[in-house]
Amino acid sequence: xxxxxxxxxxxxxxxxxxxxxxxxxxxxxxxxxxxxxxxxxxxxxxxxxxxxxxxxxxxxxxxxxxxxxxxxxxxxxxxxxxxxxxxxxxxxxxxxxxxxxxxxxxxxxxxxxxxxxxxxxxxxxxxxxxxxxxxxxxxxxxxxxxxxxxxxxxxxxxxxxxxxxxxxxxxxxxxxxxxxxxxxxxxxxxxxxxxxxxxxxxxxxxxxxxxxxxxxxxxxxxxxxxxxxxxxxxxxxxxxxxxxxxxxxxxxxxxxxxxxxxxxxxxxxxxxxxxxxxxxxxxxxxxxxxxxxxxxxxxxxxxxxxxxxxxxxxxxxxxxxxxxxxxxxxxxxxxxxxxxxxxxxxxxxxxxxxxxxxxxxxxxxxxxxxxxxxxxxxxxxxxxxxxxxxxxxxxxxxxxxxxxxxxxxxxxxxxxxxxxxxxxxxxxxxxxxxxxxxxxxxxxxxxxxxxxxxxxxxxx
Amino acid sequence: xxxxxxxxxxxxxxxxxxxxxxxxxxxxxxxxxxxxxxxxxxxxxxxxxxxxxxxxxxxxxxxxxxxxxxxxxxxxxxxxxxxxxxxxxxxxxxxxxxxxxxxxxxxxxxxxxxxxxxxxxxxxxxxxxxxxxxxxxxxxxxxxxxxxxxxxxxxxxxxxxxxxxxxxxxxxxxxxxxxxxxxxxxxxxxxxxxxxxxxxxxxxxxxxxxxxxxxxxxxxxxxxxxxxxxxxxxxxxxxxxxxxxxxxxxxxxxxxxxxxxxxxxxxxxxxxxxxxxxxxxxxxxxxxxxxxxxxxxxxxxxxxxxxxxxxxxxxxxxxxxxxxxxxxxxxxxxxxxxxxxxxxxxxxxxxxxxxxxxxxxxxxxxxxxxxxxxxxxxxxxxxxxxxxxxxxxxxxxxxxxxxxxxxxxxxxxxxxxxxxxxxxxxxxxxxxxxxxxxxxxxxxxxxxxxxxxxxxxxxx
Numbered sequence: 001x002x003x004x005x006x007x008x009x010x011x012x013x014x015x016x017x018x019x020x021x022x023x024x025x026x027x028x029x030x031x032x033x034x035x036x037x038x039x040x041x042x043x044x045x046x047x048x049x050x051x052x053x054x055x056x057x058x059x060x061x062x063x064x065x066x067x068x069x070x071x072x073x074x075x076x077x078x079x080x081x082x083x084x085x086x087x088x089x090x091x092x093x094x095x096x097x098x099x100x101x102x103x104x105x106x107x108x109x110x111x112x113x114x115x116x117x118x119x120x121x122x123x124x125x126x127x128x129x130x131x132x133x134x135x136x137x138x139x140x141x142x143x144x145x146x147x148x149x150x151x152x153x154x155x156x157x158x159x160x161x162x163x164x165x166x167x168x169x170x171x172x173x174x175x176x177x178x179x180x181x182x183x184x185x186x187x188x189x190x191x192x193x194x195x196x197x198x199x200x201x202x203x204x205x206x207x208x209x210x211x212x213x214x215x216x217x218x219x220x221x222x223x224x225x226x227x228x229x230x231x232x233x234x235x236x237x238x239x240x241x242x243x244x245x246x247x248x249x250x251x252x253x254x255x256x257x258x259x260x261x262x263x264x265x266x267x268x269x270x271x272x273x274x275x276x277x278x279x280x281x282x283x284x285x286x287x288x289x290x291x292x293x294x295x296x297x298x299x300x301x302x303x304x305x306x307x308x309x310x311x312x313x314x315x316x317x318x319x320x321x322x323x324x325x326x327x328x329x330x331x332x333x334x335x336x337x338x339x340x341x342x343x344x345x346x347x348x349x350x351x352x353x354x355x356x357x358x359x360x361x362x363x364x365x366x367x368x369x370x371x372x373x374x375x376x377x378x379x380x381x382x383x384x385x386x387x388x389x390x391x392x393x394x395x396x397x398x399x400x401x402x403x404x405x406x407x408x409x410x411x412x413x414x415x416x417x418x419x420x421x422x423x424x425x426x427x428x429x430x431x432x433x434x435x436x437x438x439x440x441x442x443x444x445x446x447x448x449x450x451x452x453x454x455x456x457x458x459x460x
Numbered sequence: 461x462x463x464x465x466x467x468x469x470x471x472x473x474x475x476x477x478x479x480x481x482x483x484x485x486x487x488x489x490x491x492x493x494x495x496x497x498x499x500x501x502x503x504x505x506x507x508x509x510x511x512x513x514x515x516x517x518x519x520x521x522x523x524x525x526x527x528x529x530x531x532x533x534x535x536x537x538x539x540x541x542x543x544x545x546x547x548x549x550x551x552x553x554x555x556x557x558x559x560x561x562x563x564x565x566x567x568x569x570x571x572x573x574x575x576x577x578x579x580x581x582x583x584x585x586x587x588x589x590x591x592x593x594x595x596x597x598x599x600x601x602x603x604x605x606x607x608x609x610x611x612x613x614x615x616x617x618x619x620x621x622x623x624x625x626x627x628x629x630x631x632x633x634x635x636x637x638x639x640x641x642x643x644x645x646x647x648x649x650x651x652x653x654x655x656x657x658x659x660x661x662x663x664x665x666x667x668x669x670x671x672x673x674x675x676x677x678x679x680x681x682x683x684x685x686x687x688x689x690x691x692x693x694x695x696x697x698x699x700x701x702x703x704x705x706x707x708x709x710x711x712x713x714x715x716x717x718x719x720x721x722x723x724x725x726x727x728x729x730x731x732x733x734x735x736x737x738x739x740x741x742x743x744x745x746x747x748x749x750x751x752x753x754x755x756x757x758x759x760x761x762x763x764x765x766x767x768x769x770x771x772x773x774x775x776x777x778x779x780x781x782x783x784x785x786x787x788x789x790x791x792x793x794x795x796x797x798x799x800x801x802x803x804x805x806x807x808x809x810x811x812x813x814x815x816x817x818x819x820x821x822x823x824x825x826x827x828x829x830x831x832x833x834x835x836x837x838x839x840x841x842x843x844x845x846x847x848x849x850x851x852x853x854x855x856x857x858x859x860x861x862x863x864x865x866x867x868x869x870x871x872x873x874x875x876x877x878x879x880x881x882x883x884x885x886x887x888x889x890x891x892x893x894x895x896x897x898x899x900x901x902x903x904x905x906x907x908x909x910x911x912x913x914x915x916x917x918x919x920x
Contacts, residue, residue: 006565009549012505014562016569017576020501036840038817038847041480045472045595046506046581050530064531069585070510070524070550089469090530102474105466109476111814111864113850116477121506125529135505150850152829273830274837354571357498369612370733377734380496387498390573390610404571 011128012135021351023340025450029167030139034117037160039141042116044098050088063124065091091123095140100320113145131338142331149328154295155270157332162275169349169452172302178285179264179295185257190229202234203286234284243281293317297332310335352449353406358441359386360402361411366392371413378436408445471588472595481811483800485910489627490599494577497620499601502576504558510548523584525551551583555600560780573605591798602791609788614755615730617792622735629809629912632762638745639724639755645717650689662694663746694744703741753777770795812909813866818901819846820862821871826852831873838896868905
C-alpha cells in the first residue's frame with residue numbers, strides 16, 4: 001500500500017526541538033510553582049465514557065472525539081458495538097470532567113482538601129484557528145473539599161498564577177477576577193430576574209461595545225435604567241479595593257451583592273499584599289458565570305489582547321457529587337499550547353540551543369572513541385549533559401556540528417599521554433586545559449535557557 | 461440524564477497521588493539520563509492517519525483505536541465521513557511510527573544524526589492483562605541518521621539503559637543483546653534458507669523448551685543436525701567476549717556471521733568498560749529480528765522473569781524513507797507503565813510522602829492567616845514547597861493533617877511580637893525556633909523520595 005502524503009494535521013501542533021525546549025521551560029515553571037504550593041500531581045486516562053462527557057462544560061457536545069477499536073469497526077458492527085462493555089469512549093475535552101470522575105472514584109483513598117495539579121493533553125474536534133487547537137496541553141490546579149470549601153482558597157489561586165506568569169516570556173499580564181454573587185445580587189437588586197441572559201449579553205461587551213450591549217439588554221426585556229446600571233457595573237475595575245466604593249456609589253443593595261463584594265475584596269486584598277498590580281477586580285468578567293458559583297478568573301496578556309484569556313477558572317459549589325456528599329472546588333486552567341502558539345508565532349522567546357548537551361566531546365580517531373566516551377561518562381557523572389561526536393571528522397567539521405546545535409563547548413581529548421585535554425568555548429574561541437573530573441561549564445551554560453525577545457531583554 | 465456508574469476501565473491505569481510520585485521519580489530518572497546523553501525532546505500528536513498505522517509494527521492492525529468526531533458520527537454519516545479531509549485518524553500504538561513520520565515531515569529542519577527522546581502515552585485496543593495495557597506511557601530514545609548510521613551508536617544505547625535501571629527500584633537487571641546478522645549468517649552457513657521461520661521458532665525457546673523447539677524446527681523442514689545447531693547457538697550467552705569463541709566452536713562460517721559477531725563484540729566491549737555485568741550477549745534473543753536489521757535489545761529484571769522484557773529495541777536500516785533518502789535508526793523503548801504496574805502490584809517502592817509539600821504552615825486563627833501566608837511565601841521563595849493549613853483548627857488537628865500526607869514539618873507562626881516562630885519535625889517531635897527567611901529542611905526532606913522495599917534497602 002502506498003503511503004499517504006505527509007502533511008501536518010491542522011489543529012494538531014508539533015514543535016521542532018528548539019521550540020520544544022521553550023515548551024519544556026514553560027512546563028517546568030508551571031510544575032515547579034504548583035509543587036511549591038503543595039499541589040499533588042494526578043494524571044487521568046485520556047478517555048471517558050461518552051455519556052460522562054456529553055453535556056458537560058457548556059456546549060461541548062459537538063467537540064467530542066469518539067474512540068473505538070478499528071477492528072470492531074471493520075467487523076461492520078459499528079462503533080457503538082465495537083467498544084467494550086457496551087460503553088462508548090471519547091477523548092476528554094478538558095481536565096475537569098476527568099477530575100470530577102477521579103475524585104468520586106477514589107474519594108475513600110484521597111486526602112481532602114485535595115490540592116491537585118494535572119498537566120495533560122485534551123482534544124476537541126472544533127474548527128482550528130489561531131489559539132484554538134484540536135489537541136492541546138492544559139495545566140490545571142484545583143482545590144477540592146468535601147461538603148464545604150473555605151473561601152481563602154479563592155484568594156490563593158491568583159497568587160499562584162501571578163507567580164507563574166511573572167516567570168514566563170509573555171510580557172505583562174493581569175489576572176482579572178469577578179464574583180458571580182456581585183452580578184447576581186446587583187441584578188436582583190435592580191429587579192432583573194433572568195440573571196443568566198443578562199450575564200450572557202454583558203459578556204459581549206468587549207466584542208460589540210456598550211451601545212450594542214445596552215440595545216440587547218433592552219431587547220431582552222430590561223428597561224433603559226436597568227440596562228444602564230448593568231453597564232455601569234461592568235465598567236468598574238480596580239487593582240485595589242476601590243471597586244467596592246464604586247459599586248456602592250451605584251446605590252444598589254442586596255444581600256448577595258454584599259456577600260460577593262466581601263468575597264472579592266478578600267481576593268484583591270491578598271493580591272495587593274503578594275502580587276500588587278497583578279490581580280484586578282473587573283466586574284465585566286462574565287464568562288463562565290453561568291456554571292461557576294463564586295469567584296471567576298481570566299488571565300490576559302497586556303501586550304496581546306487579541307489573544308483572549310490564556311488562563312481561566314473559578315469556583316463551583318458542586319464539582320462532583322455522589323448523591324450523598326458534594327465536592328465543591330475552585331480551580332484554574334492554563335492553556336499551555338495556546339501560550340506556545342503565541343510565543344512561537346510572535347517570536348517572543350527562543351531557546352539558547354536546540355539540545356540539552358552543553359559539551360560535544362570530539363573524537364581524534366575512531367580507535368580512540370573509547371577515550372572520548374570515558375570523558376563523556378565523567379562529565380555526565382557530574383551532571384554535565386554531553387554527546388560524543390558522531391564521526392572522527394576534521395575538527396572544523398566537529399566544531400560546526402556543535403555550532404549548528406548551539407552546543408557551547410567542544411572538548412578535545414589529548415592525543416597522547418604527554419598532552420592534556422582541552423575545552424573550547426566555540427562562541428569566544430577561548431580554549432583552555434581541562435580535566436573531565438573537575439571541569440564544569442558556567443552555571444548559565446549548564447542547561448539550555450529560554451531567551452525572551454522582548455524589548456526589556458528579560459531572560460528567564 | 462443519570463450518570464453512568466463510576467468504575468475503573470480495564471487496561472487504563474490511573475494512580476493515587478503517592479504512586480504518581482513514584483511514577484514521576486521514574487520519569488525524572490529517565491528524562492535526566494536521556495538529557496545527560498544529549499537527546500532532544502520531541503512530542504508528537506496523539507493521532508496519525510489510519511493508513512499510516514495499519515500494517516506497521518507487526519500484527520498491530522487489530523489493536524488500533526480509531527478516532528472520529530462524535531458530532532459527525534451522530535449525523536449518521538459514519539466514522540469515515542466524519543473525519544476531516546477524507547482521512548481517518550487513529551491513536552498511535554507506539555512512538556516509532558509517529559517518529560518516522562515526524563522525521564520525514566521535518567527532515568529539512570532537523571539536525572542529523574538526530575538524537576531524540578520521547579516520553580508519551582500510546583494506545584492499543586488489545587485485551588488487558590498483567591503488564592499489558594490499553595493506555596500506557598513509553599519512554600523512547602532513537603538515533604536517526606541519513607543514508608548511513610555509524611555502528612558505535614548501537615553500543616551506546618545499552619549503557620544509557622544500564623544507567624537508568626541502576627537508579628530504578630526494580631532490583632537487578634540485564635540488558636540482553638543479540639545481532640540479527642549472527643543468526644542469519646549462522647543459519648545460512650548451515651544451509652537454512654527460511655531464516656524468518658527459524659527465528660520465529662527459536663523465539664519460543666523460553667516458552668516451550670529445547671525439545672519443543674527442536675521438534676518444531678524439524679517439522680519446519682530442518683534436518684536433525686541443523687536443528688541441534690540452531691539450539692546450540694541459542695544456548696550461548698556471556699557478559700564478556702566468550703560468546704565469540706563459543707560460536708566459533710560450533711564450526712560454522714559465513715560472512716554475515718563474522719560481521720554480526722564483530723558488531724556484537726563491539727557492543728559487549730563497551731558494556732564491559734562502562735556497565736560490567738549489565739550487558740549480556742544472549743544469542744537466543746530473537747524477538748523483533750524479523751524487522752530489526754542489526755543489533756536487538758531486550759532488558760529483563762532478574763527478580764521478575766515472569767514479567768518479560770521491560771525495554772526493547774534494535775536497529776533498523778530504514779526507519780523511514782522518502783523514496784530518495786533512507787533514514788536508518790537505532791532505538792529502545794522503556795515500558796514505563798509496565799514498570800509502574802510491577803512496582804505497585806509487588807510493592808517494590810513507595811513515596812516518602814503523598815505531596816510535594818515539606819512543610820505545613822499552621823494557622824493560629826483565621827485573622828492571622830495573612831501572617832501564615834507570608835511565612836509560606838518566604839519558604840517558597842527559597843524553594844521549600846509548603847502549604848498553609850486549610851483551617852485554624854486545634855494544633856493537634858493541624859498536625860494530624862500533615863501526618864496523614866507525610867508532610868515532615870509543621871511551622872508555628874508566633875502568636876505575638878514577643879514570641880518567635882517555631883518549626884516541629886513531627887516524626888521526632890523535636891521543635892525549635894526558626895526564621896522563615898533562613899530555615900530549610902534537611903536536603904533529604906526537601907522533596908519526596910522514593911523508598912525501595914527490597915531487602916538491600918536501596919533508597920533512590
